[in-house]
Amino acid sequence: MNEESRGRLGSNYQWVGKNTRRPDGVDKVTGRARYGDDMKLPGMLYGKILRSPHAHAKIVKLDTSKAEALKGVKAVVTGADIPDHEPAKPPYPPIINDFHDISRNVMAKDKVLYDGHAIAAVAATSEDIAKAALKLIEVEYEILPHVLDPKEAAEPGAPILHADQTTYESGSDAPSNLFRSSRGERGDLDAGFAEADVIVERDFSSEPIHQGYIEPMACVASVSEDGAVELWMTTQGHFVARQLLSKLLNIELAKLRVTASEIGGGFGGKTTVYQEPVAIRLAQKSGRPVRMAMTRSEAFRATGPTVGSRMTVKMGVKNDGTITAADAEIWYQAGAFKGAPIGRAADTFFSPYDIPNMRVAAHDVCSNRPKIAAYRAPGAPMACLGTEMVLNELAEKIGMDPVEIRLKNAVKEGDQSLMGTKHGRIGMIEVMEETKNHPHYAAPLGPNQGRGIAVGYWLHGGGLSSASVILQDDGTVNVATGNPDIGGSRSSMRAMAAEELGIDVELIKPIVGDTGQLPYSYQTAGSRTTYATGWAVVNAAREVIDKLRAIAAKKWDIPLEDVRWDAGQAIPTDNHTGIEPMSFKELAAMATKFGGAVAGHSEINAGGAGAAFSSQIVDVEVDPETGFVKPLRYTVIQDVGRAISPDYVEGQMQGAAVQGIGWALNEEYIYDDQARLLNTGFLDYRMPVASDVPMVDCVIVEVPNPNHPYGVRGVGEPCLVPAPAAVANAVENAIGKKMGSLPFNPPKVLKAIQAG
Amino acid sequence: MPKHNVTATINGDETDFTCRTDQTLLDVLRDVLYLTGTKNGCGTGDCGACTVIMNGRPVNSCLVLGAEVDGAEIETIEGMAKGNELHPLQQKFLDHAALQCGVCTPGILNMAKSFLEKNPDPTETEVRFALAGNLCRCTGYDKIIRAVMDAAAEMRENAR
Numbered sequence: 001m002n003e004e005s006r007g008r009l010g011s012n013y014q015w016v017g018k019n020t021r022r023p024d025g026v027d028k029v030t031g032r033a034r035y036g037d038d039m040k041l042p043g044m045l046y047g048k049i050l051r052s053p054h055a056h057a058k059i060v061k062l063d064t065s066k067a068e069a070l071k072g073v074k075a076v077v078t079g080a081d082i083p084d085h086e087p088a089k090p091p092y093p094p095i096i097n098d099f100h101d102i103s104r105n106v107m108a109k110d111k112v113l114y115d116g117h118a119i120a121a122v123a124a125t126s127e128d129i130a131k132a133a134l135k136l137i138e139v140e141y142e143i144l145p146h147v148l149d150p151k152e153a154a155e156p157g158a159p160i161l162h163a164d165q166t167t168y169e170s171g172s173d174a175p176s177n178l179f180r181s182s183r184g185e186r187g188d189l190d191a192g193f194a195e196a197d198v199i200v201e202r203d204f205s206s207e208p209i210h211q212g213y214i215e216p217m218a219c220v221a222s223v224s225e226d227g228a229v230e231l232w233m234t235t236q237g238h239f240v241a242r243q244l245l246s247k248l249l250n251i252e253l254a255k256l257r258v259t260a261s262e263i264g265g266g267f268g269g270k271t272t273v274y275q276e277p278v279a280i281r282l283a284q285k286s287g288r289p290v291r292m293a294m295t296r297s298e299a300f301r302a303t304g305p306t307v308g309s310r311m312t313v314k315m316g317v318k319n320d321g322t323i324t325a326a327d328a329e330i331w332y333q334a335g336a337f338k339g340a341p342i343g344r345a346a347d348t349f350f351s352p353y354d355i356p357n358m359r360v361a362a363h364d365v366c367s368n369r370p371k372i373a374a375y376r377a378p379g380a381p382m383a384c385l386g387t388e389m390v391l392n393e394l395a396e397k398i399g400m401d402p403v404e405i406r407l408k409n410a411v412k413e414g415d416q417s418l419m420g421t422k423h424g425r426i427g428m429i430e431v432m433e434e435t436k437n438h439p440h441y442a443a444p445l446g447p448n449q450g451r452g453i454a455v456g457y458w459l460h461g462g463g464l465s466s467a468s469v470i471l472q473d474d475g476t477v478n479v480a481t482g483n484p485d486i487g488g489s490r491s492s493m494r495a496m497a498a499e500e501l502g503i504d505v506e507l508i509k510p511i512v513g514d515t516g517q518l519p520y521s522y523q524t525a526g527s528r529t530t531y532a533t534g535w536a537v538v539n540a541a542r543e544v545i546d547k548l549r550a551i552a553a554k555k556w557d558i559p560l561e562d563v564r565w566d567a568g569q570a571i572p573t574d575n576h577t578g579i580e581p582m583s584f585k586e587l588a589a590m591a592t593k594f595g596g597a598v599a600g601h602s603e604i605n606a607g608g609a610g611a612a613f614s615s616q617i618v619d620v621e622v623d624p625e626t627g628f629v630k631p632l633r634y635t636v637i638q639d640v641g642r643a644i645s646p647d648y649v650e651g652q653m654q655g656a657a658v659q660g661i662g663w664a665l666n667e668e669y670i671y672d673d674q675a676r677l678l679n680t681g682f683l684d685y686r687m688p689v690a691s692d693v694p695m696v697d698c699v700i701v702e703v704p705n706p707n708h709p710y711g712v713r714g715v716g717e718p719c720l721v722p723a724p725a726a727v728a729n730a731v732e733n734a735i736g737k738k739m740g741s742l743p744f745n746p747p748k749v750l751k752a753i754q755a756g
Numbered sequence: 757m758p759k760h761n762v763t764a765t766i767n768g769d770e771t772d773f774t775c776r777t778d779q780t781l782l783d784v785l786r787d788v789l790y791l792t793g794t795k796n797g798c799g800t801g802d803c804g805a806c807t808v809i810m811n812g813r814p815v816n817s818c819l820v821l822g823a824e825v826d827g828a829e830i831e832t833i834e835g836m837a838k839g840n841e842l843h844p845l846q847q848k849f850l851d852h853a854a855l856q857c858g859v860c861t862p863g864i865l866n867m868a869k870s871f872l873e874k875n876p877d878p879t880e881t882e883v884r885f886a887l888a889g890n891l892c893r894c895t896g897y898d899k900i901i902r903a904v905m906d907a908a909a910e911m912r913e914n915a916r
Contacts, residue, residue, distance in 0.1 A: 025855070026850070027858075029833075030846065031792070031862050264795070296800065486857060487857075647853035651895055655893070655894045659896075689889070690897040693897060
């Protein structure tokens, strides 16, 4: 734990807020932990997918007969084997699962829509044979014009990806790549800008960024003769995966058992299905288990990165720093199928600030790139980039400190976001005060160095979660939840259960249950797991306590309400003398004699999730001769509500900071003039390595969320929101020039330096 | 495709296996010997997740052919702990919370182990450059660097 966090966190809890050795740790440092591709089944076949080399083309001919005839090939699947579904109909929910699209993204039917789009698959007795079989599949394409840029794609006359897609809300029958827009407005924008002393309007762009999880997608599907399906997969949400697969492939939910492997990173990218439906179909056709594992190149070409963006942001302030008006329009690059996070744009552009007059428009535009997937706070880091860069320029123009301008306009309890979220107790002001007072903020800078700050907002998720707390008769406990553990959630589940039960964490073994063992749980996504699933664990633990109190009451022959629970013991109230308290362990041992084994269960739909803020201070040094940017110092300040496992909270903050560095300085998808992806490996898609980055200092701010039993707020996403903006602001500060197009790589920075 | 009979010492055990010419050491470890602790992150030598120690040197096992390791000594993550006793690096990774998803961890541990054998008293910068071939997307490297520095200190202490 970093020095700066130590000593700040205070509570009377025994386990909540304490660093303990993570329950999955030993297996992960010894190689025992089993990830997606570590499962081997008897008779297992190897599945491989043939992918389109073209960005946009009609499939004129697809002949798999030679592949089917190859010795060792046991099944072949094409788009015809993936059931088709009717397109989703309005009114559309914020997040659309359109099975018409999912079916086509899993495997193209008549057209390919991006370089890497799946068109056929084989399962063979070895990977070698499977690869050889792919080469025998004959495909003829009729190449169509493509479009990549989201603003161009939204223009009339752009190459159309989906002939049957029109612009929702437009009333027009004309096919369009613009699927829909989200708009939010408050106050009087013109009057607001008229009140301003200074107005800044700028354009920005950001490129799709891949989540960059180190473990590519992998799964093993097995289908029994009675039709029951078992699927082992790396996923952030096996219940959601099951839901999607069930609907897509017409398999009954209870007969589709999905087990989440250990997951080698996700960051939002592993929240949908890609090759899993294909693996199931290959297993159904061959009658054998089928393993599929993507290569890195497939991960880049065919799994969703986050959206790219083009945007214009305009803000006005008075000379005293009051923001009077703010206006933003953003075009999100959804990729081949609709689904850009437009709703979140309106919620995140200006939400750290209380602004009387504002407007946000966000557009969901298809183009010939892989369909986007979630990536930590989907849509928000781009919005934050525009706002935080414009706000810094405004502060500069009126001669105000950038932290002061943020404090002056800070959103607080009782304020309402543009999308209507009425804030309860939130920590924006506390976070900015910590930023202002942090020694990093006042530290001297050397030549060619610059400092940037930015603050980000994110409304974390709640939703459906389930948990079982199962008492064993030796006094140990299993805690089972339905959420894959990406960042250390098992530690947090264990800590909250231990706190409730009053027992040592080492007596608790947390596990991730499969879809047949627990009720539905939404994904490990939206920074929701410690919040919502943790809440379910607390409820389930309390049920165990109630059952143990009942046992004590029976044993002592006193009323239940006369038994209280404290520090892991059942204790009779003071009116019962001569009765010794009974420990958790004693009660566990006698449980079966009092009516059966003891467990607590909880299924909840957690509401009350709140807003979280993360502020970041970054120093960089720019080489004026090459434009190379070196991050020198990085501090993350974040309101986490309550840090259940502080080390893992810091881990989220530090990981986000470095992802933000990559996003701001290096990472982007690079296409050739035929819209073929050129950088399909980690050598050319350059994520930050250890020598690129400094230590990341963390300041954990705790403004407990009053809605949660332990005050938890979401942690994993808020810290990525301001990271690219903070780094970008630092670069502008170092070079004294304005830039707007991420990534700020050396050629672009050099060009900015040299421009007048 | 021709096949090769290979004998190598893997985690101290003499091990015979048969592999095709095009199978990498990574393929052999994972698919032939079922030593799945060695991870496949890219298959092109860019991520370091498959790092093992071959004749005392760290290698990307995806860039070594199975047939090349005849007569070699290979150390994988499965051989790092001695019985139930974790290697100081493994212990320090747990103490410092230096892993999240853990999929890069075996490769990083092997890389760090062989680095510290050559440079037992490194600076932070030296550790960062030694691990520059091992991608981690979760941690931002901070806690990994601290864990390696701390393990180095403990190993120096133990060696006294």
